Amino acid sequence: KQEVTQIPAALSVPEGENLVLNCSFTDSAIYNLQWFRQDPGKGLTSLLLIQSSQREQTSGRLNASLDKSSGRSTLYIAASQPGDSATYLCAVTERNSWGKLQFGAGTQVVVTP
Amino acid sequence: ETGVTQSPTHLIKTRGQQVTLRCSSQSGHNTVSWYQQALGQGPQFIFQYYREEENGRGNFPPRFSGLQFPNYSSELNVNALELDDSALYLCASSLGIYNEQFFGPGTRLTVL
Numbered sequence: 001k002q003e004v005t006q007i008p009a010a011l012s013v014p015e016g017e018n019l020v021l022n023c024s025f026t027d028s029a030i031y032n033l034q035w036f037r038q039d040p041g042k043g044l045t046s047l048l049l050i051q052s053s054q055r056e057q058t059s060g061r062l063n064a065s066l067d068k069s070s071g072r073s074t075l076y077i078a079a080s081q082p083g084d085s086a087t088y089l090c091a092v093t094e095r096n097s098w099g100k101l102q103f104g105a106g107t108q109v110v111v112t113p
Numbered sequence: 114e115t116g117v118t119q120s121p122t123h124l125i126k127t128r129g130q131q132v133t134l135r136c137s138s139q140s141g142h143n144t145v146s147w148y149q150q151a152l153g154q155g156p157q158f159i160f161q162y163y164r165e166e167e168n169g170r171g172n173f174p175p176r177f178s179g180l181q182f183p184n185y186s187s188e189l190n191v192n193a194l195e196l197d198d199s200a201l202y203l204c205a206s207s208l209g210i211y212n213e214q215f216f217g218p219g220t221r222l223t224v225l
Contacts, residue, residue: 004155031211043117043203044156044216089155098169099210100146103155 002027002094006104014112019077021107023090028068031093034101035064035075038087047088048075080111115140117206117217125223126194134189134220138206144168145187146214147179150201162187163210191222199224 003026013019023033032051036044048057048064050073056065061078077084087108091101118137126132138145144163148156158171162181176192185206191198201221205214 034213036216041201041219041221043119043218044205046213046215049213091155093211098161098163099144099207099212099214100158100161100169100171101148101156101205101214102158105153105155 002102004104006107010108012110019080021075023073025071025092034091036089082111085111119217123221130194131192136187136204138185142206142208144207146205147189148203194224
């Protein structure tokens with residue numbers, strides 16, 4: 001059974017510092033991995049999607065890497081800003097799973113001015 | 114291009130009642146998935162509809178049921194509400210079952 005873990009559960013950094021968020025999964029037979037952002041009480045905003053054949057994806061200040069063999073993904077956010085404060089969730093799509101997303105519990109990030 | 118929308122935003126029900134939540138998928142998307150998110154947890158997959166058929170289901174009892182309409186909008190119905198059904202219900206649409214999923218703002222359900 002696939003388990004997705006995100007450590008730490010919460011993180012506080014000063015503005016300008018780079019953020020490093022970790023995601024691990026137990027079964028490497030994934031189709032893709034997505035990173036999401038969630039503001040309190042709101043829906044999910046897709047940040048990056050990495051296909052299983054890819055090693056990384058980049059969008060602006062965001063970069064996500066994927067090491068399928070070790071069951072890890074890392075989301076890097078460069079030069080953090082107070083507006084980056086949110087909960088970040090990763091989710092994997094397993095093969096033969098109807099495309100359902102299996103989520104971690106998220107990392108709550110606070111960027112202090 | 115219109116994103117995923119959900120209605121209502123909030124609702125309050127009492128135990129034993131029934132509720133219907135609605136989702137309009139992003140234009141052109143033929144797949145809708147529903148998720149339940151309890152406070153402080155990641156979303157849990159309820160089920161998925163692809164071209165009006167239930168395509169997959171998570172570990173939720175039969176009192177959770179759904180529909181997808183020809184325009185690919187969808188409903189989630191929950192019968193015999195329990196206190197533990199209190200959660201944020203999210204729907205996500207995609208073009209095909211393995212493609213990137215785009216989420217709506219959610220419906221916050223409170224069961225008293």
